Amino acid sequence: MKIMVVGGGGREHAIIKKLKENKTVTEIFAVPGNAGMANDAVLVDIGAKEIDKIVAFAKENNIDYAVVAPDDPLVLGAVDALEEIGIFCFGPNKNAAIIEGSKVFSKNLMKKYNIPTAQYEVFNDIDNALKYLETAPIPTVIKADGLALGKGVIIALTREEAIDAVKSMMEDKVFGKSGDNIVIEEFLEGPEVSVLSFTDGKTVVPMISSMDHKRAGDNDTGLNTGGMGTIAPNPYYTKEIAEECMEKIFIPTMNAMNNEGRTFKGCLYFGLMLTKNGPKVIEYNCRFGDPETQVVLPLLKTDLLTVMQAVTNETLKETKVEFMDKNACCVIMASKGYPQSYEKGFEMIIPREIENSVYVAGASFKENKLVTNGGRVLGATAVSDSLEDAIKKAYEMVKTISFENAYYRNDIGQKALKAKGE
Secondary structure (H helix, E strand, C coil): CEEEEEECCHHHHHHHHHHCCCCCCCEEEEEECCHHHCCCCEECCCCCCCHHHHHHHHHHCCCCEEEECCHHHHHHCHHHHHHHCCCEEECCCHHHHHHHHCHHHHHHHHHHCCCCECCEEEECCHHHHHHHHCCCCCCEEEEECCCCHHHHEEEECCHHHHHHHHHHHHCCCCCHHHHCCEEEEECCCCCEEEEEEEECCCCEEECCCEEECCEEEHHHEEEECCCCEEEECCCCCCHHHHHHHHHHHHHHHHHHHHHCCCCCCEEEEEEEEEECCEEEEEEEECCCCCCCHHHHHHHECCCHHHHHHHHHHCCHHHCCCCECCCEEEEEEEEECCCCCCCCCCCECECCHHHHHHEEECCEEEECCEEEECCCEEEEEEEEECCHHHHHHHHHHHHHHCECCCEECCCCCCHHHHHHHCC
């Protein structure tokens, strides 16, 4: 069976490694992938947003199944285009990917179907937005409507910061057209939880919960990043909270999308805040999270391809999806200076004995050597019976990997250990 995975980061590397476990898989193509995946997949030099080229490649190479992993191609309709030529896919169509593609859509969906979320207002006029900020509760959260680097989200701790955020989005267009419409919403407090789920539009199967570490520096200091590390499961996400989320958030969201004629099939990601008034949705993603995937998939006991095909065929209810009763920790190694300016092109040395536990996000070849080619370079993931041991093993791996300008946080999982009382 020939499989194509669209995307090129650590998330895609984790998906590819898991798909390789299926004995029917003969070849995996990564489009575009990165040099760090070369031992696990055939790299194809086509950008993830070049839909026409992706479709042509899939047709020419008789691809049996495609996994579209990143948000951009999903929102642009990559799944629709591939299905049109008869290729089965994992991932939502364009119609359903709007749940991440437009924050205005997702907020209005939650309001319409009484799915718990922060209170909010939507603006397409800068004067109205600034007038609203004169009396809005502070802190507040400003979100650009569409897809944007860094999520297009600014947490404003003062009224001045809120005004600057609105002007930067709507006037200076720092996020391009994504800032034509903005959401100004209530600032929520509490532990954050990421829950990825498989859904075929009829059944929702939540995966193991996880905890991301977004800030660049130790103790959650510094700038927001795409994620500096994760642990799973998240100790704040108890059995009782999981049941409440299933009843009030997960199933209602699936049903809401069905009612809107936007049936969601793929991985639906719930970004949750556990507030004193119960769990609330901060954001939806229409795909696997990064780096959450790098701790969730290593804990999956069931064959990933089998689950993905069950989603495609709408037979998820009949498919037993099981996870290990273990803990996982992923530490991201980045280039010093990330998420702002950083140098690249440094040779990477990854010991062979840990290659299976390393997910490469940013690498290229230079004179046949693997070199850094991104802000987030790789993630090292360890699985163990205890969270403490998983953290220890992940950091032991990190210390054996080398490249100039390497940077990583030293406290991944510490907050979770405190919550567990370990």
